[in-house]
Amino acid sequence: MKTTEFRQQAHQLVDWMADYLEQVGQYPVLPAVKPGDILAQLPALPPAQGEPFADIFADFQRVIVPGMTHWQHPGFHAYFPANSSPPSVLAEMLTATLAAQCMIWQTSPAAAELEERVMEWLGHLCGLPSGWSGVIQDTASTATLCALLTARERATAWQANQAGLNGLGAFTVYCSSETHSSVEKGVKIAGLGRQHLRKIEVDDQFALRPEQLQAAIAADRAAGLRPLAVVATVGTTSSCAVDPLRAIAHLCQAEGLWLHVDGAYGGTATALPELRPLIDGLELADSYVFNPHKWMLTNFDCTAYFVKDKAALLRTFEIMPEYLKTGIDQQVNNYRDWGIQLGRRFRALKLWFVLRSYGAEGIRCIIKGHNQLAQQFAAALLARQHYQILAPVNLNLVCFRYAPAHLREAEWETLNPQLLAQLNQTGQVYLSHTRLAGRYTLRAVFGQPTNTEAQVANLLRLLDEQVARLPMQ
Numbered sequence: 001m002k003t004t005e006f007r008q009q010a011h012q013l014v015d016w017m018a019d020y021l022e023q024v025g026q027y028p029v030l031p032a033v034k035p036g037d038i039l040a041q042l043p044a045l046p047p048a049q050g051e052p053f054a055d056i057f058a059d060f061q062r063v064i065v066p067g068m069t070h071w072q073h074p075g076f077h078a079y080f081p082a083n084s085s086p087p088s089v090l091a092e093m094l095t096a097t098l099a100a101q102c103m104i105w106q107t108s109p110a111a112a113e114l115e116e117r118v119m120e121w122l123g124h125l126c127g128l129p130s131g132w133s134g135v136i137q138d139t140a141s142t143a144t145l146c147a148l149l150t151a152r153e154r155a156t157a158w159q160a161n162q163a164g165l166n167g168l169g170a171f172t173v174y175c176s177s178e179t180h181s182s183v184e185k186g187v188k189i190a191g192l193g194r195q196h197l198r199k200i201e202v203d204d205q206f207a208l209r210p211e212q213l214q215a216a217i218a219a220d221r222a223a224g225l226r227p228l229a230v231v232a233t234v235g236t237t238s239s240c241a242v243d244p245l246r247a248i249a250h251l252c253q254a255e256g257l258w259l260h261v262d263g264a265y266g267g268t269a270t271a272l273p274e275l276r277p278l279i280d281g282l283e284l285a286d287s288y289v290f291n292p293h294k295w296m297l298t299n300f301d302c303t304a305y306f307v308k309d310k311a312a313l314l315r316t317f318e319i320m321p322e323y324l325k326t327g328i329d330q331q332v333n334n335y336r337d338w339g340i341q342l343g344r345r346f347r348a349l350k351l352w353f354v355l356r357s358y359g360a361e362g363i364r365c366i367i368k369g370h371n372q373l374a375q376q377f378a379a380a381l382l383a384r385q386h387y388q389i390l391a392p393v394n395l396n397l398v399c400f401r402y403a404p405a406h407l408r409e410a411e412w413e414t415l416n417p418q419l420l421a422q423l424n425q426t427g428q429v430y431l432s433h434t435r436l437a438g439r440y441t442l443r444a445v446f447g448q449p450t451n452t453e454a455q456v457a458n459l460l461r462l463l464d465e466q467v468a469r470l471p472m473q
């Protein structure tokens with residue numbers, strides 16, 4: 001493609017993008033497609049000759065868009081959001097245009113130094129402990145794996161890296177029963193053995209119980225195992241529960257364990273000074289992750305990973321082949337040594353665009369608004385009387401179920417999956433579910449920049465309509 005055509009097509013694409021962002025609420029949030037529908041429309045073999053861009057773009061609109069789940073739809077209340085914003089999208093266009101591979105300082109000095117600066121900005125914005133160092137990773141799963149690997153290396157004086165895990169004993173890792181599955185995945189990949197992950201009981205707020213943690217550590221020590229690390233969560237996936245960081249951190253210090261804090265979702269909330277108590281005790285931990293790609297207007301992927309001891313991180317991941325050596329390695333951050341991958345995207349640019357476009361106050365205003373919408377939604381459900389709120393509404397997530405008094409638990413258990421399916425079939429909203437204390441639970445997150453009170457009202461109206469259509473009324 002010549003640049004003259006690129007220029008013309010790019011203008012057309014940007015128009016499409018702006019229209020999409022304006023009209024995304026008019027698409028069905030969930031596409032009405034069956035498995036294989038899209039595949040059936042795609043030729044089995046790649047084209048032998050290049051095709052006109054207009055044809056490719058036409059197929060994008062005809063085949064791809066109707067098969068997409070619209071994550072930026074105002075009715076997207078499922079899982080956690082992966083919200084975005086126009087400045088983030090614009091930066092992503094520039095990133096793709098520069099197409100830089102930012103593995104070391106020399107391969108893109110501005111990318112390396114911007115990353116250093118925006119991570120400092122994020123730390124400041126979110127009230128993180130001073131003196132920590134930050135790096136951008138692709139996902140929280142990767143960051144958590146990095147934490148487990150660094151914990152493993154510190155505990156073995158870097159012998160696992162050198163000689164493998166043989167003969168080092170069995171290491172145990174602790175988290176709550178509500179912890180995200182990425183921890184279990186990390187434990188598997190780090191060679192620690194899934195059977196050595198202890199999922200500690202939670203309290204009635206779904207937060208880890210420190211006394212149970214202490215007992216589990218003691219039992220493992222008595223059995224000759226080697227307690228290694230604890231992962232605490234700020235904003236669990238099912239209910240946004242917050243583990244008691246300070247108590248857990250004291251335990252970790254007393255026991256000599258690595259403490260990694262998973263704030264993948266909840267971390268964004270501490271941009272609000274009044275929500276800093278969520279990370280009270282973080283300064284005693286070893287590592288922390290949160291995802292600007294979930295709730296901080298930065299399109300996927302962009303994970304912020306912070307560590308107290310940068311040297312331990314580097315010593316775990318550093319590798320120095322001749323072809324990557326430069327004369328200034330001692331003076332700069334070579335981010336290839338701060339994690340697993342060598343090649344790195346220029347993710348700092350979109351974060352910079354977002355932080356500058358909204359400013360701390362703009363971001364705070366959006367987060368605060370989301371939390372208020374969740375409170376309003378929860379209050380409206382309770383006012384309807386036939387609903388139960390199944391977890392504290394800590395942030396912008398409401399966990400609830402339809403529980404009419406004239407029916408029993410077993411019937412609630414069959415009605416709620418049906419209610420969820422009906423709601424999602426409307427095409428106007430998308431909610432997901434979980435189980436809390438064994439109960440089938442509907443989850444509604446308010447995390448779209450476009451979410452307003454009108455969307456709360458819309459969701460309530462849809463709930464009323466769909467409840468009326470349930471059997472056994």
Ligand SMILES: Cc1ncc(COP(=O)(O)O)c(C=O)c1O
Binds near residue numbers: 262265
């Ligand atoms: C608490 C928590 N931790 C970790 C993750 C994994 O995030 P990522 O997709 O960035 O690996 C999630 C995903 O929703 C999460 O909710």
